[in-house]
Amino acid sequence: MQFMLLFSRQGKLRLQKWYVPLSDKERKKISRDLVQTILARKPKMCSFLEWRDLKIVYKRYASLYFCCAVEDQDNELITLEIIHRYVELLDKYFGSVCELDIIFNFEKAYFILDEFLLGGEAQETSKKNVLKAIEQADLLQEVHTHIFSTTLIFLKKKYNPGPL
């Protein structure tokens, strides 16, 4: 896989992971082009498209689009299920994940992705094992209780009540 992008229906980029070296400018151009291309497609259309010399695999979950770029010989369907497994992981970790979780805890979204995919390849496909690794890491953290948790509940209700 060459890169993965998460973006909203409004075209806002929520997460970007690049597995090939590209300049900042190229990344911005690619993201812009792709977001535009995919948002222009109708709901029932197929999840794959040719784009430059890459294959794009994408799927929409609630308000978020998950989009992966893979190479010519790569398997589209399994990529589609990589996306799904990642959504499952986020869902399990955050408990009914929604776009706001990813906005406010973007660093967690990156950490979970790194446990699941590394160098653009599936590292660990067992849901249990990935979550175990993340939970272990969380256990290592010093205690920092915050009133902030309640703030977030409020924010989530206000902006985006539905699950992904």
Add this chain to the structure above:
Amino acid sequence: MPAVSKGDGMRGLAVFISDIRNCKSKEAEIKRINKELANIRSKFKGDKALDGYSKKKYVCKLLFIFLLGHDIDFGHMEAVNLLSSNKYTEKQIGYLFISVLVNSNSDLIRLINNAIKNDLNSRNPTFMNLALHCIANVGSREMAEAFASEIPRILVAGDTMDSVKQSAALCLLRLNRTSPDLVPMGEWTARVVHLLNDQHLGVVTAATSLITTLAQKSPDDFKTSISLAVARLSRIVTSACIDLQDYTYYFVAAPWLSVKLLRLLQCYPPPEDAALRSRLTECLETILNKAQEPPKSKKVQHSNAKNAVLFEAISLIIHHDSEPTLLVRACNQLGQFLQHRETNLRYLALESMCTLASSEFSHEAVKTHIETVINALKTERDVSVRQRAVDLLYAMCDRSNAKQIVAEMLSYLETADYSIREEIVLKVAILAEKYAVDYTWYVDTILNLIRIAGDYVSEEVWYRVIQIVINRDDVQGYAAKTVFEALHAPACHENLVKVGGYILGEFGNLIAGDSRSSPLVQFNLLHSKFHLCSVPTRALLLSAYIKFINLFPEVKATIQDVLRSDSQLRNADVELQQRAVEYLRLSCIASTDILATVLEEMPPFPERESSILAKLKKKKGPGNLPDIDDSRRNVNGNTEHHEPTETTNKSPPSLMADLLPTNRPRPASSSPIMLSAGTMGSSHPFTDLLNLNSPPAAAPSLLVDVFSDLSAPASVEVSEDNFSRFVCKNNGVLYENQLLQIGLKSEYRQNLGRMYVFYGNKTSTQFLSFSSSVTNGDALKGQLIVHAKSVDPVIDGGAQVQQILNMECVSDFTDAPVLNIQFRYGGALQNIAVKLPVMLNKFFQPTEMTSQDFFQRWKQLGAPQQEVQKIFKSQHPMDTDVTKAKILGFGVALLDGVDPNPANFVGAGVIHTKDTQVGCLLRLEPNTQAEMYRLTLRTSRDSVSQRLCDLLSEQF
């Protein structure tokens, strides 16, 4: 809904993020961000040392700002500091920042690498993983230099935790992709292969990706992985789905691992070991069988995972291309998917079938789905699916279905999405040319293309149709008639005007006999479009007009009036004005003879790769179509190779240096891309270029095909009976036996030549699998380039077919090329080889000169090696007129009144080769009493003198 209770949040960060989200405008957002950046900067620069938590919070804010798309130019140092924190979350944020904002600042890289090294040595698996993730995410050269030798050690060490092994494997994969030269292969490679046997499926999954990447680069080192991969795959596909516990995904056993293993096996040919091979075949059959079983779940994830494995298995089957049963089963399976209700599956089936179409075992099976695919083109609502259908139709096209497919593509083109029109135009143009049985169909198809999608017809396409019409005289009249009719459309595309102008300018005379398309009607039709066209088209039309003046003297006055008008002679465009002025002047002062010479019909274009194909290749990327650049480079290499010989021989002053400019422009028709005859057979050139492996149309037995690929079997004796008869003439019968007669017509201009070879079938039975090619001996390669056009594979009884050979003389030569002919007559394979009468003297241009000039040059060429003389007995009656005709036929000018003895013959000429020109003088002194001749040749090059003397002395 539970909020994030896990981990520790950063309140300041959350507030900042919601502030940004509340910004009503881009300006407000930028303002808020600048305020925050100023705040962070002052915090970082402040005297008070920040605690870890604050540092982490600010670094995280910077990261957020960066991910929003803003530039960040500070904070790197603080992030690096976090790496060495002993608090996990601080370290984690530090690594994330470094991974996202890589900076090639060398000081920082050293610090980062230090921190990574510490974590790798920490023996704490969580820290080690963080460090490995960072290396894999950044993947820079500096990191490869620092860690490429360390990571393999971690990967194969006995005491490494499974999760660390997984990270190490993929980390190594990433480094190998970015800096393969820095990843040392060593004894660890064998141990990596054995990770395929690991108990932990996560380790196997990660290791399989690594091994696949390594095996693609050095397959031999990882051959042992084949048997392990097959064994693993076999255990997975035959396992009950609960066996693999958490690696079972929606009732499919380890789909990711299965796909990766099947992918790894695609790095290799089918296993040689029979047992292994049958075990793999069993696996593939099981996967195909499972596709027929009822689904275990209605969830789309179940069918996706199952089909992902199925498609990968089909890819492997296609890659092996060795098991006809599996290939046909795969094709049937894909055929079912073509009508599936899931758009994704229809898309993938079309895509997969494209590759299946190129296998000889399944090409026919794929063709049976043509109606479904055409239907997909008409009914699919998603353009990317229709695009796949176009690709598949292109791939499955062969002579049997070309007309149908081209017609369907043309009709689809009328409504096709703008984004893919150009590609469809190119594909139609290629198919129409490649499978044209009669070229009238080809011309019709291209004109239709221009009519339907004129804007998408690139220059390559209309150039190509003109090349083909010029090179094939059987279609010229038809083409003229058809463009003439097409130009009558009220709104015809400018590209049609270009093609029309060019073709009528060249071949308008072929339809001028009909009063409906008389010269004046043709001219008025073209000129009615003139004012609507762009400058380049107008320029082309002006050239067509001057060609008309030559073709049809009766419209000369009309055209001159047009050229003379102010709108032409005073046109603001320099090019148009110049053409108008020059053409007008030319038409006024030149005699009909000169006009006829200057405006002669265009010479045929040298055969070359279709520029359209090159364009499609460019569009599709080099990987999708095989390249022919290699053969071109070869030809260039040859020419360069011969240049040194030329320079060494240049030292004596060239005889004709003052007579003729040596750097004559080469005729417009000559092209740098000519294929040497040694590499080109007469088989259809496109078949090789596209490598579609489509079965030959006439479907002869396989054996014949194998033979036709061999050039000049050694056993056939080369006939040269009539060779010397062609020294002084260009036309005649070259060869004849009971079955076949070969006639020749040839013409030469400077260093280029063209030969029409006529093959007459003297029997009443068809010749099948007829092919003919030209081979050059080793010495001749590089001196003479002969390109043979393809010839019809069938010659009916009593019929004659024509083959065109294009030649280019690169440097002087002695040998002659050999024409090899093969065909089947009544079941027996016939092989004939004939020496082709292409001699050096064919590239003569006669030179007239005065007696004084002649003897002056004669003296200049007085060096012993420049002169060759031969005294020989006459073979034929000594007739002055016959001798004169022979000397003229030899190619030189006969100079009267030069030699003091009127009985002697004196001639002069210049041999044109691509590399150089060689001036030649000759003198023939007959002695009628003795029935002897003395022939003397002087040229600037001894090899030329010798060869010419040998050739000519045989003639008297």
